[in-house]
Amino acid sequence: MTPTVRTRIAPSPTGAPHVGTAYMALFNLAFARKHGGQMVLRIEDTDRQRSSPQSEQAILDALQWLGIEWDEGPDCGGNHGPYRQSERLEFHQAEVNRLVNQGDAYLCFCTTERLEQVRKEQMANKETPRYDGHCLNLSTEEIEKKKEQGDPYVVRMKVPTEGECVFTDELRGEVRIDWKQIDHQVIQKSDGYPTYHLANVVDDHRMEISHVIRGEEWISSTPKHVLLYQQLGWDAPSFAHLPLLRNPDKSKLSKRKNPTGIFYYRDAGFLPEAMLNYLGMMGYTLPDQREIFSLDELSESFEIKRMSLGGPIFDLAKLKWLNGRYLREKLDSDEVVNRLVDWKANKEKFAQVLELALPRLETFSDFFPLAHHMFEECPIYSTEDLIGKQEAQFVTRLLKIAEWELEKIKDWKRDALAELFQHMAKVEEMKLKDLLRPFFFAISGSAVSLPLFDSVALLGPDLSRVRLRNALHKLSETGASLSKKGLKSLEKEYRSAYGNRID
């Protein structure tokens, strides 16, 4: 009798739900289903600064939209809860204490400033930046004294000084990494929350996860996890590291270069099953090479060894082709109508848009021409219109700044957007009207249009971002793009006028 297969997907609720999360979830699910096991959804919200309940809800909604189902999770419970790491602190802290008592971990009182300094020096000497062991041998008295003084501290894991860590990756075979490469990783932060590495190991163990299927980005830190399992006296699960989805330039898929938000695809009018199918063919082919398959079909025949290891480039063109086939071959016309209505051709959506359009209507015929940009992926307009009477370079600058400023918006609402553009007009010493002109084209494709802030608010961050990027792309074709140098100086200028960028 083989032990139950249990996989997990462990997203961090920071920002918009990412297609990478769905990608990993898909294969975790397929693997669990294939082996008659379960998949757990665990929310990794140990970063108190960046985690938010809204983001958590968005992740659940996004995965559900795609048709990804989990057997245990924060919404549906299960026998291994709670499923939010922030609610499992006692488990984490107990193990941290155990490690400290065992001598496998130690308290570190170094300040962020000191650590930065050390790191800087090491970089300058072309060494691998690592903790220098400053607090490794503090005496019990020193520790007690510092604690009494209320000095903040973290807990670090002790790592062997020689030898190498050998572990098996189910897809790549044996991986060997020198312990010398591994830093004395912080496992508990000064706020008492565990870091990923600790929480991950403790929770995977307690949740009886048998197979850790995750992104390739984790290979280099797997030794830390292997070591923690050893020190805690637990059997490690199997590891399989999947390739990372890539941008067309082969870098790790990022929202700067691609729509990475799951909701983008929903809002742009893709079918969830086509999306899931497409993700399934990234790095994987069914044994019979079928290109159109459902989640069930994938799960039935899934063999993780068939994963290819080169990072696949996310290709919108092929996704669109696939979506078209679903529309024509997988759904009957009645279903297509229903889906279209559910998408945006419904009363709620029309009501939202009509509120903006009504003052501008004489007849119903005016509605759709005025509101087309609310129902398309990206409007069409000429680059001349976009530039208008301004300098192309200057328009590029405005769009770029707006792109950065938009990243700072937490609550994507009309008022926040209005404030943003008003602030921008002030800083740029422009009339709001002049500032907004290119944005009207970028967002709605026309200067005769619905109110901009409301349109952007309704479109949401994903669709809006792509439209700005599309405008920038059009400008770059006129030669008005920023050189690397120009971009750098703009960034500098931006930082002094608007504050730091957020990614």
Add this chain to the structure above:
RNA sequence: GUCCCGUUCGUCUAGUCAGGUCAGGACACCGGGUUUUCAUCCCGGCAACAGGGGUUCGAAUCCCCUACGGGACGCCA
């Protein structure tokens, strides 16, 4: 910089584990056909084993080196 992972048409990939068919399919692109237009659909075309060395009668496949790409090196995950 150090370490790790990877590399078949522009893109997704089959073939690699058990060496032996013109390296197969799909997207994109190009051409042709059907269609009052367009799209769909059908037919055809273009196009790849990163490079070098080995092992072998024979290498995309096994081994080594190089190159290139990616990732990691946070009190983020």
